[in-house]
Amino acid sequence: MPKITYVAHxxxxxxxxVAQDDTxxxxxxxxxxxxxxxxxxxxxxxxxxxxxxxxxNTKPLSQMHQVEDELLYFTACERKDNSRLSCxxxxxEEQDGLVVHMPEKQL
Amino acid sequence: MRGESVVVVxxxxxxxxxxxxxxxxxxxxxxxxxxxxxxAPYQRPPLxxxxxxxxxxxxxxxxxxxxxxxxxxxxxVRNERVIGVDRxxxxxxxxxxxxxxxxxxxxxxGARPRPLxxxxxxxxxxxxTVADADAIRxxxxxxIGLDVVVIGxxxxxxxxxxxxxxxxxxxxxxxxxxxxxxxxxSAETAQHLVSRHRSExxxxxxxxxxxxxxxxxxELTDGTVLVADLVVAGIGVVPNTxxxxxxxxxxxxxxxxxxxxxxxxxxxxxxxxxxxFASTHAGGLIRLESVxxxxxxxxxVAAAILGSAEPYTALPWFWSDQYDVKLQTAGLTNGHDRTxxxxxxxxxxxxxxxxxxxxxxxIEAYNxxxxxxxxRRILExxxxxxxxxxxxxxxxxxxxxxRAA
Numbered sequence: 139m140p141k142i143t144y145v146a147h148x149x150x151x152x153x154x155x156v157a158q159d160d161t162x163x164x165x166x167x168x169x170x171x172x173x174x175x176x177x178x179x180x181x182x183x184x185x186x187x188x189x190x191x192x193x194x195n196t197k198p199l200s201q202m203h204q205v206e207d208e209l210l211y212f213t214a215c216e217r218k219d220n221s222r223l224s225c226x227x228x229x230x231e232e233q234d235g236l237v238v239h240m241p242e243k244q245l
Numbered sequence: 246m247r248g249e250s251v252v253v254v255x256x257x258x259x260x261x262x263x264x265x266x267x268x269x270x271x272x273x274x275x276x277x278x279x280x281x282x283x284x285a286p287y288q289r290p291p292l293x294x295x296x297x298x299x300x301x302x303x304x305x306x307x308x309x310x311x312x313x314x315x316x317x318x319x320x321x322v323r324n325e326r327v328i329g330v331d332r333x334x335x336x337x338x339x340x341x342x343x344x345x346x347x348x349x350x351x352x353x354x355g356a357r358p359r360p361l362x363x364x365x366x367x368x369x370x371x372x373x374t375v376a377d378a379d380a381i382r383x384x385x386x387x388x389i390g391l392d393v394v395v396i397g398x399x400x401x402x403x404x405x406x407x408x409x410x411x412x413x414x415x416x417x418x419x420x421x422x423x424x425x426x427x428x429x430x431s432a433e434t435a436q437h438l439v440s441r442h443r444s445e446x447x448x449x450x451x452x453x454x455x456x457x458x459x460x461x462x463x464e465l466t467d468g469t470v471l472v473a474d475l476v477v478a479g480i481g482v483v484p485n486t487x488x489x490x491x492x493x494x495x496x497x498x499x500x501x502x503x504x505x506x507x508x509x510x511x512x513x514x515x516x517x518x519x520x521x522f523a524s525t526h527a528g529g530l531i532r533l534e535s536v537x538x539x540x541x542x543x544x545x546v547a548a549a550i551l552g553s554a555e556p557y558t559a560l561p562w563f564w565s566d567q568y569d570v571k572l573q574t575a576g577l578t579n580g581h582d583r584t585x586x587x588x589x590x591x592x593x594x595x596x597x598x599x600x601x602x603x604x605x606x607x608i609e610a611y612n613x614x615x616x617x618x619x620x621r622r623i624l625e626x627x628x629x630x631x632x633x634x635x636x637x638x639x640x641x642x643x644x645x646x647x648r649a650a
Contacts, residue, residue: 157304168310170317172269179288179536183564183573185618205571205614212618 140234145192146173147242156229162238163187163225173240180225182206186244188213191220192237199236200227215241248274249348251550252337254327254488256280258288258536259517260353261308262543268317270547276319277345279337281326284375285311290536292378293404294566298411299382303375330492332510349550352489352500352508352515353543356482356534361396365458369396369476372405384475389413391474394463396455398425400565401479403438406447407567416447417471419463421454429563430574431584433597434609441570441593484519484532497521499532504556505549506542514549516542525558526577526606526624535563560625562617573617576607576624585635587642588613596620596642598635605630616642 139155142165146152156165166174166187175186182205191199199222206226210217224238251267253260256278264278280286287306295301314321322339329338336344358371370384371377385391391414395402398420406416418425424435439449454466463471486496494508495501499521506514506522517539521532541559548555564573570593581599588595588611596616597609605628608620619642623630634645 159301160305164305168307168313170265170309170313177537177540178564179290181290181564181566182571183614183617208614209618211615 140229140231140236142229142233143235143237144171144173145237145239146171147240158230160229161225162189162227162229162233162236163223165229166224166240173244174224175244176225177245182209182223182226185209185213185223187224188215188241188244189222189224189238190218190241191222192239193220195220195236197233197236199233202226213241214243214245248272249550250275250346251277251349251351252345252347253278253351253353254330254337255353255355255485255517255519256282256286256321256323257353257355257517257539258286258308259355259539259543260351261286262540263351263353263516263546264314264319265309265317266544266547267550268319270551272547272551274348277322277347278314278319279322279325279327279339279345281324282374282376283324285309285314285321285323287375288536289373292375293372293401294408296375296378297372297382297405297408306375327488330488330513332492332513335512348512350513351546351550352513352519353517353539354485354488354519356484356518358478359481359483361455361458361478361480363455363457368458368460369478371478372401373482381475381477385409385412385414390415392472393417393475393477394419394471394473396463396476396478397480398422398449398451399479399481400426400429402477403442404565404567405477405479406442407445410442410445410447411568418442418447418449419453419455419465419471420449420451423452425449425451428579430572430609431578431581431597431599433584433586433590434572434611437590437593437595437611438567438570438572441568445568482518482534484521486519489513489515489519497530499530501530504558505554506546506557507549514546516546522557524561524577526561527579531577533561535561537562560621562621569612571612571614573610573614574607575610575617575620576605578607578609581606583632585632587616587635587640598630598632600632603631604628605635619643619646622646 177184286308326340395418456464489500490496500515545557578599583600594612610617
C-alpha cells in the first residue's frame with residue numbers, strides 16, 4: 139500500500155499505509171492522526187482537512203477543482219501556494235512517499 | 246490512574262465521535278461502544294451517493310481503521326443491542342443478557358426509517374444502513390432501464406433518485422407535500438432541484454400520496470398506477486428512544502436533553518439523531534439528523550463527561566450532493582418569512598438568504614461554497630445582514646464582510 143507521511147505542526151512525523159483510492163484525508167482520519175479534522179467527512183464542504191504539500195514534492199497530484207479552490211480561501215490557517223484539501227487528493231501507487239504538512243489548526 | 250467508565254449505546258457517527266473525542270480529550274477510563282450492526286462505525290451519507298453508485302466499498306466508508314479501536318482502548322461491540330439500562334445499578338443490559346457497568350452512559354441510538362403506513366409496505370425497501378444499500382445494489386446490479394419509484398422527496402429520496410438515474414434507470418419520485426424537501430429548504434431552492442432532476446429525466450410528482458404498493462405496482466392516492474421494479478421509501482425517520490423511555494428518561498420525539506446534552510439523570514446523555522435539545526438557533530426544542538450535529542454533539546458530550554460546562558451551541562449546517570449540484574445550508578432556514586436570492590440561478594450558481602422578522606436565519610448555497618462558508622461565520626458571529634442589504638444590486642457576501650471588518 140502507498141505510504142503517506144503526515145508532518146504535524148510541531149514537526150512530529152507519522153507514516154501510514156493508505157489504501158488505494160482512499161484519500162490523503164482518510165489516511166489521517168482512519169488512523170486517528172490529529173491535525174486533520176474533516177468535519178464533513180470528505181464532502182468538500184468544510185475546509186477542515188487543509189494540508190500543505192511538501193515543497194520538495196515530485197509526486198503527481200489530482201487537479202484542483204473550483205469548489206476546493208474556493209474553500210481554500212476559508213481555511214483556519216493561511217492559504218499558501220502548496221495548500222490543498224486532503225479530501226480531494228486520491229491516493230494511488232503514484233503518490234507513494236508523499237509528504238504533507240498539517241497546519242497549526244483547522245477550525 | 247483508572248478513570249471512570251463510559252458506555253456509548255449506538256455506534257453510528259455520533260456514538261463513534263463520543264468515543265474518539267473522549268480519547269482525544271484525555272479520558273483515561275474504559276470506553277465501550279456498542280452497535281447493533283455488523284460493520285465497524287461508518288459514514289452514512291455516501292450510502293445514497295458513492296456507495297450506492299458502486300464507486301466505493303465499505304472500507305471507504307468506515308470512520309476509523311479496525312485497529313484504531315484496540316489501539317485507543319475503545320472496546321467496540323458489534324452486532325449487539327442494548328435492551329435496558331438499570332439506572333440504580335448503573336448497568337447497561339445487552340441483548341445477550343450480559344451487563345456492562347458505567348459511570349457515564351451516552352445514548353447515540355440514532356433513528357430508524359419511518360414505517361410506511363400503507364398496504365404492501367413489505368415490498369418497499371429503505372435506505373439507512375449499509376445492509377439496506379447492499380440490498381438495493383443487488384436489485385439494480387447488472388441491469389439498466391428498471392422502473393424505480395421513490396416514495397418521499399426529501400434529501401434521501403432525491404439523492405437516491407440522482408444516483409439511480411445516473412445508473413440509467415427510469416426514476417419517479419412521489420412526494421405527498423406540494424413541494425419536495427419542504428422541511429429543509431426554501432421553495433426557490435427546491436424548485437431548482439426539481440428542475441434539475443426533471444432535466445435529467447427523473448419524474449417528480451408532488452402533492453400525491455401513495456395509497457398502496459403491490460408486486461410490481463405503486464398505486465397513488467390520485468388513482469395513478471406506476472409500474473415499479475423497485476420501490477424505495479425515504480419518508481423520514483423516527484428516533485430510537487425505547488430503551489431511554491423504559492429507563493424512565495424524558496422522551497418526546499427524541500430523548501430530551503438540556504443545553505449540555507444531559508438527561509434528567511446526571512450520568513446519562515444523548516447525542517445525534519435521537520437527541521431532542523434546546524437550540525439557540527431554532528429557538529426551541531429540535532432534533533437534527535446530520536453529520537454536523539452528530540459530530541459536534543459527540544465532541545460536546547465528551548467534554549461534558551470530562552467536566553466541561555460548555556453548552557452545545559454549534560450552528561447547524563448540512564450538505565447534499567445531487568448530480569453535479571452541491572447544495573450546502575448554513576443555519577436553519579425552516580420558518581423563514583422572506584428570501585433574497587443572490588447570484589445566477591439560470592447558471593445554477595446562486596444562494597438563497599432566508600430571513601425571519603428581517604433577521605438572517607440561514608443561507609442555502611447552490612454551487613456557491615463561498616457563500617456557505619462565509620454564511621457560517623456570519624451566522625455564528627451574530628449577523629447584521631438585512632434583506633435590504635442583501636437585495637442591493639451586485640451584493641457580494643465576501644465584499645460586504647470585508648467592508649464590515
